[in-house]
Amino acid sequence: MISVLPTGSVRVRVPAKINLHLAVGNRRPDGFHELVTVFHAVSLFDDVTISSADDLTVTTSGGNGEIPADAANLAGRAAIRLAQQAGREPNVRIEIAKLIPVAGGMAGGSADAAATLLGCAHLWRLDLTRAEIAAIAIELGSDVPFALTGGTAMGTGRGEQIVPVLARHQLHWALAIAGGGLATPAVFAELDRLREQGLRSRVGAVEDILAALSQPDPAQLAGLLGNDLQAAAISLQPGLRRVLYAGAAEGALSCLVSGSGPTVAMLCRDAEHAADVAARVAGLDVCRSVRVVGGPAPGARLVADHG
Numbered sequence: 459m460i461s462v463l464p465t466g467s468v469r470v471r472v473p474a475k476i477n478l479h480l481a482v483g484n485r486r487p488d489g490f491h492e493l494v495t496v497f498h499a500v501s502l503f504d505d506v507t508i509s510s511a512d513d514l515t516v517t518t519s520g521g522n523g524e525i526p527a528d529a530a531n532l533a534g535r536a537a538i539r540l541a542q543q544a545g546r547e548p549n550v551r552i553e554i555a556k557l558i559p560v561a562g563g564m565a566g567g568s569a570d571a572a573a574t575l576l577g578c579a580h581l582w583r584l585d586l587t588r589a590e591i592a593a594i595a596i597e598l599g600s601d602v603p604f605a606l607t608g609g610t611a612m613g614t615g616r617g618e619q620i621v622p623v624l625a626r627h628q629l630h631w632a633l634a635i636a637g638g639g640l641a642t643p644a645v646f647a648e649l650d651r652l653r654e655q656g657l658r659s660r661v662g663a664v665e666d667i668l669a670a671l672s673q674p675d676p677a678q679l680a681g682l683l684g685n686d687l688q689a690a691a692i693s694l695q696p697g698l699r700r701v702l703y704a705g706a707a708e709g710a711l712s713c714l715v716s717g718s719g720p721t722v723a724m725l726c727r728d729a730e731h732a733a734d735v736a737a738r739v740a741g742l743d744v745c746r747s748v749r750v751v752g753g754p755a756p757g758a759r760l761v762a763d764h765g
């Protein structure tokens with residue numbers, strides 16, 4: 459693809475993620491929950507253009523919700539943090555073309571932060587390795603390191619410790635994107651509340667899903683997808699039940715809430731089946747929009763460099 463960019467600009471493309479497996483442990487003293495998760499990057503991307511400027515600004519276009527249009531945005535914080543490390547001013551214009559749903563459980567904000575780190579590092583010609591950029595990513599948020607890596611990976615700790623996973627096949631998904639968003643901290647807090655009332659974890663062993671990923675039949679994966687945050691997301695947004703039923707009724711192999719929701723990911727046999735399920739679900743008026751995506755997708759990468 460040919461991108462026309464003004465001199466002094468770079469553009470980074472960064473994927474959304476879903477969690478094929480999300481086991482949430484106890485809340486730690488620092489407020490985060492111990493996780494074992496399998497991240498899976500999918501072909502739904504934000505494009506982040508970073509240009510030299512007189513001060514720091516963040517603008518967004520597209521997207522389904524409000525994003526703070528100033529340096530409080532996670533992408534702005536990423537530029538500030540990298541500039542501190544480089545001993546310079548964070549004077550860049552960050553323009554985010556959003557396709558990843560805002561507050562949708564697909565780590566869109568984290569993706570934009572990861573893209574900003576990579577873009578600023580190129581624009582400023584910083585001599586940093588991916589590992590050095592990843593160390594800053596960890597400070598910005600639990601999902602930011604995975605947005606750099608992409609692919610399919612196991613995450614532990616609060617989700618920031620990433621190990622790539624062997625995934626033998628392309629997976630095809632229909633995504634049901636909700637009209638509103640869910641705040642991640644509220645969903646974790648709701649899970650704590652439900653657990654105090656006796657809710658027990660329902661996801662299986664991560665080893666089973668890792669084994670299923672290493673063989674080529676997506677139907678083997680279907681029964682193993684699981685997300686401890688799903689009950690909490692449904693508790694906060696009961697209409698999600700209808701979306702999950704709709705996906706199952708329209709023939710998806712398996713449906714689950716993506717991360718903290720409210721996006722619902724529907725695993726399908728192949729691209730044609732995913733397009734079919736997406737079209738049928740769209741006709742039921744249970745969500746704002748549908749998308750057909752594939753995974754694993756690559757992590758944040760430079761798509762134009764006019765620095």
Ligand code: C5P
Pocket residue numbers: 489490491492493598599600601615616617642643644646
């Ligand atoms: O790491 P990140 O800033 O994306 O996390 C947002 C919020 O989600 C945290 O402040 C916390 O409330 C919750 N969270 C959690 N345990 C994790 C990751 C996130 O409780 N492992």
